[in-house]
Amino acid sequence: MEDGAASSTGETFLSRMALNDNKAGMEGLDKDKINKIIMESSKVERVALALERSRDLSRVIVHVDMDAFFAAVEMRDCPELKDKPMAVGSMSMLSTSNYHARKYGVRAAMPGFMAKKLCPYLVIVPPNFDKYRAVSDEIREIFADYDPDFQPVSLDEAYLDFTDHLLQRQSWPESARTHYFRTSSTATGEQQIEKPQEAGTELRDLSPVLFMDSPSSSLCLAGSQGIDGAGRAFEVFGTVVEEAVREMRFRIEQKTMLTASAGIAPNMMLAKVCSDKNKPNGQYRLPSTREAVMDFIQDLPVRKVSGIGKVSEKMLKALGISSCSDLRQQMALLSLLFSETAWHNFMQVSLGIGFTYIRRHEERKSMSTERTFKELSKAEEQLSLCRELCEDLAEDMKKEGLKGKTITLKLKNVNFEVKTRAMTLLYAVATTEEIFAVAKDLLKTEIENESPQPLRLRLMGVRISAFSSLDDKKPLQKSIIGFLQTGKTDSSDATQGRHHNKEHLSNPAIHIWPFITVDAMQMCQKQEEVPWRSKQRGLEQGQNSKEPPQSFFQRAHAKRLHLQAAHSSAQEERLKENVSEITSTGTRVQKFVESSAKTSDFLENGIVSPTHASTSVSQSLTCPVCFRQVETTNLNVFNRHIDRCLSDASRNHDSESDLDSETNREECGVVDKGREKCEVEEKKPKNSENLESNRVDPCSAPHSMKNDYIPTVMLINGDDKMSQQLQSHNVKGPVLTCPVCQLTQDTDDLAVFNRHVDLCLNKDVLHELRGQTSLINPPSVTKSKDTDRGHLLPRQASKGKSKRRQSPPSPLSKRARGLGHPNTIDKFFR
DNA sequence: ATACATACC
DNA sequence: TACTGGTATGTAT
Numbered sequence: 001m002e003d004g005a006a007s008s009t010g011e012t013f014l015s016r017m018a019l020n021d022n023k024a025g026m027e028g029l030d031k032d033k034i035n036k037i038i039m040e041s042s043k044v045e046r047v048a049l050a051l052e053r054s055r056d057l058s059r060v061i062v063h064v065d066m067d068a069f070f071a072a073v074e075m076r077d078c079p080e081l082k083d084k085p086m087a088v089g090s091m092s093m094l095s096t097s098n099y100h101a102r103k104y105g106v107r108a109a110m111p112g113f114m115a116k117k118l119c120p121y122l123v124i125v126p127p128n129f130d131k132y133r134a135v136s137d138e139i140r141e142i143f144a145d146y147d148p149d150f151q152p153v154s155l156d157e158a159y160l161d162f163t164d165h166l167l168q169r170q171s172w173p174e175s176a177r178t179h180y181f182r183t184s185s186t187a188t189g190e191q192q193i194e195k196p197q198e199a200g201t202e203l204r205d206l207s208p209v210l211f212m213d214s215p216s217s218s219l220c221l222a223g224s225q226g227i228d229g230a231g232r233a234f235e236v237f238g239t240v241v242e243e244a245v246r247e248m249r250f251r252i253e254q255k256t257m258l259t260a261s262a263g264i265a266p267n268m269m270l271a272k273v274c275s276d277k278n279k280p281n282g283q284y285r286l287p288s289t290r291e292a293v294m295d296f297i298q299d300l301p302v303r304k305v306s307g308i309g310k311v312s313e314k315m316l317k318a319l320g321i322s323s324c325s326d327l328r329q330q331m332a333l334l335s336l337l338f339s340e341t342a343w344h345n346f347m348q349v350s351l352g353i354g355f356t357y358i359r360r361h362e363e364r365k366s367m368s369t370e371r372t373f374k375e376l377s378k379a380e381e382q383l384s385l386c387r388e389l390c391e392d393l394a395e396d397m398k399k400e401g402l403k404g405k406t407i408t409l410k411l412k413n414v415n416f417e418v419k420t421r422a423m424t425l426l427y428a429v430a431t432t433e434e435i436f437a438v439a440k441d442l443l444k445t446e447i448e449n450e451s452p453q454p455l456r457l458r459l460m461g462v463r464i465s466a467f468s469s470l471d472d473k474k475p476l477q478k479s480i481i482g483f484l485q486t487g488k489t490d491s492s493d494a495t496q497g498r499h500h501n502k503e504h505l506s507n508p509a510i511h512i513w514p515f516i517t518v519d520a521m522q523m524c525q526k527q528e529e530v531p532w533r534s535k536q537r538g539l540e541q542g543q544n545s546k547e548p549p550q551s552f553f554q555r556a557h558a559k560r561l562h563l564q565a566a567h568s569s570a571q572e573e574r575l576k577e578n579v580s581e582i583t584s585t586g587t588r589v590q591k592f593v594e595s596s597a598k599t600s601d602f603l604e605n606g607i608v609s610p611t612h613a614s615t616s617v618s619q620s621l622t623c624p625v626c627f628r629q630v631e632t633t634n635l636n637v638f639n640r641h642i643d644r645c646l647s648d649a650s651r652n653h654d655s656e657s658d659l660d661s662e663t664n665r666e667e668c669g670v671v672d673k674g675r676e677k678c679e680v681e682e683k684k685p686k687n688s689e690n691l692e693s694n695r696v697d698p699c700s701a702p703h704s705m706k707n708d709y710i711p712t713v714m715l716i717n718g719d720d721k722m723s724q725q726l727q728s729h730n731v732k733g734p735v736l737t738c739p740v741c742q743l744t745q746d747t748d749d750l751a752v753f754n755r756h757v758d759l760c761l762n763k764d765v766l767h768e769l770r771g772q773t774s775l776i777n778p779p780s781v782t783k784s785k786d787t788d789r790g791h792l793l794p795r796q797a798s799k800g801k802s803k804r805r806q807s808p809p810s811p812l813s814k815r816a817r818g819l820g821h822p823n824t825i826d827k828f829f830r
Numbered sequence: 831a832t833a834c835a836t837a838c839c
Numbered sequence: 840t841a842c843t844g845g846t847a848t849g850t851a852t
Contacts (some may be wrong), residue, residue, distance in 0.1 A: 110839085111841060277835055306837085307837070307838085309836060311835080367845085370845080374840095408831080422832055424832085835851105
């Protein structure tokens with residue numbers, strides 16, 4: 001296996017890259033050195049290394065999960081159901097099914113009527129949450145014996161940190177590890193016989209021989225069974241993790257007559273996967289070694305990982321990624337396509353890294369209630385339902401003594417379209433009237449918006465959040481200095497290993513990189529961020545240096561918006577005919593996706609086969625990094641190309657970027673500058689000279705567009721409003737300001753202006769892609785605030801141009817939601 | 831702050 | 840006939 005014990009993550013990358021070192025332009029160079037440079041200067045690999053270095057295998061995390069919980073409870077209490085396929089839920093929705101029913105394909109989250117079709121004799125039992133809660137309390141008592149700070153996930157599931165328990169357990173007498181079998185007399189299952197601990201003491205009195213207080217470790221490994229003097233069966237559990245967990249499950253079963261499964265692993269993510277492995281009524285331990293972890297991860301389908309759901313699975317699948325090793329393999333691509341948070345998460349998954357500390361149950365952040373119903377179209381009924389919901393909500397709020405400032409109304413219409421409308425008050429509220437006052441307003445507004453048509457609702461919900469009790473506890477915002485010191489993630493992110501430091505509990509910071517130490521973060525950041533900073537920002541930086549690094553797509557998209565605003569509708573007209581060629585880097589990648597598959601195929605079939613290649617576009621894909629065409633329709637080949645370009649690009653940045661790069665290089669171990677060009681199986685050259693010759697004159701026919709290498713700006717969508725706006729704008733004032741460099745152009749000739757913008761844009765983008773600082777922005781440009789997402793885009797200088805700047809978002813941008821994957825790829829998953 | 835999407839059970 | 844309900848979180852604007 002590639003990621004065996006001996007190989008570092010860097011070598012994984014290296015072995016891929018090594019395939020290329022006999023390519024043109026690379027002969028005669030020190031192979032190892034080059035590979036080392038590639039390895040160390042690749043953004044992705046640096047992150048991998050930082051993560052690797054912070055890997056913590058010292059904790060023993062257990063995930064416990066009751067088997068078919070609701071169904072099991074019902075079966076326990078109604079023996080009639082024992083041999084029947086059954087499920088808990090309703091005709092509209094099932095929440096669990098028993099194992100018998102699962103054989104028919106009956107699953108949780110399946111509507112009951114569908115399940116009935118699969119399994120006509122399915123018995124559907126309505127849920128009894130109070131009972132489940134009671135059982136949950138019982139098992140949680142047991143959990144607490146092993147980890148008082150355990151983290152419940154739901155009624156039937158929890159994460160526990162066994163590390164401390166195991167430490168103590170080593171010196172426990174057998175009596176403390178002895179537990180009795182339930183006596184068979186109480187068949188109802190309602191009562192437990194007695195507390196195991198008490199049983200232990202009692203047992204010791206009865207047969208002291210069995211319980212010498214100095215256990216020899218060899219005897220403790222395995223458990224033993226026996227029958228005490230009173231004829232009661234018991235079991236002695238060993239001291240190792242497996243035994244401790246088995247003991248816990250045993251106790252759960254004795255106490256509740258329900259079985260649980262468990263996973264034992266060095267972190268939460270893995271423990272969760274492990275608990276599924278030997279379900280039902282089993283457990284699985286993943287040893288705490290890197291080798292074992294990597295082996296385990298290798299063929300693990302990404303979908304098994306908590307947090308990677310249906311949507312992410314599909315997107316990944318479309319990129320040919322289904323296992324965690326695929327993930328690891330494609331990280332370079334993923335770092336281009338997804339937001340930082342998203343790909344960092346993927347990276348952690350691909351390395352088998354996860355949370356190693358169990359966060360105590362945190363305070364709730366919101367409370368809500370919602371109801372689905374047939375169809376509700378009368379405003380009056382809608383309002384009274386709204387009131388009801390508010391009453392319910394207020395009641396729940398009262399129970400917990402909470403007050404909140406934000407009220408959110410949720411509506412789903414008969415077409416299943418969901419809308420939320422929120423309003424934040426100046427002070428926290430909790431009563432029915434207070435909540436309803438707001439919710440009613442929100443609802444009325446929606447009703448009015450739709451009138452004279454009625455709102456045809458199938459669901460309504462009311463949520464309250466921004467609890468004042470939470471707000472009070474929130475720490476003050478970090479000072480800028482503190483921020484700079486710890487980097488862009490909160491310092492509490494670096495609490496790994498400090499499991500008893502409860503400080504982080506009061507700080508609801510987002511744990512983006514919970515496993516990276518401050519040092520690792522700093523190392524990474526210096527490398528990552530410095531090159532991305534523009535010269536201007538570098539000068540006046542200080543607090544500004546920590547702007548969130550935008551993803552490739554975000555930057556490209558932002559640029560595109562500016563470009564769209566800067567070009568006339570006349571141009572747009574023609575451009576629409578030529579969607580296949582687009583300048584903006586982001587859309588390049590879109591093109592790669594687009595030309596490889598047609599939307600739905602992409603989803604349905606996963607990885608694109610060459611036969612799906614678009615007919616309208618050539619058999620080549622355009623690399624978003626080097627802009628060359630890669631003569632292939634095979635995504636894997638293409639991805640490899642992108643990988644190479646990326647490492648190429650980052651090599652360039654390390655060697656050519658900012659002033660402090662000298663120190664960075666030292667700290668980061670970057671050995672030398674790479675000079676090789678992005679060598680490939682593609683042809684055309686790229687340089688800014690070509691911009692001139694290939695750019696499109698707005699007044700001439702766009703004949704050469706399809707094949708032009710660096711084409712001019714194009715609008716990918718025909719937003720009519722926008723073109724009108726632009727048009728009118730052009731009519732009004734011929735004063736043209738370049739959206740890239742901010743300089744007013746001394747011309748009213750669109751062609752000239754266009755040429756200028758192209759130069760600005762392409763240079764900028766190219767430089768940015770290489771991690772170079774912008775050469776374009778004039779010193780006069782002021783940098784926007786940290787929070788301004790458009791920071792890479794210069795401020796619009798004159799107010800008169802503000803209209804342009806605020807061009808309406810394209811439909812594409814509207815679609816860029818959810819995981820925050822860039823609009824490009826996002827488009828193909830709807 | 832608001833809106834929406836994804837995810838989990 | 841019929842596809843939930845509650846909560847958290849990430850992203851974009």
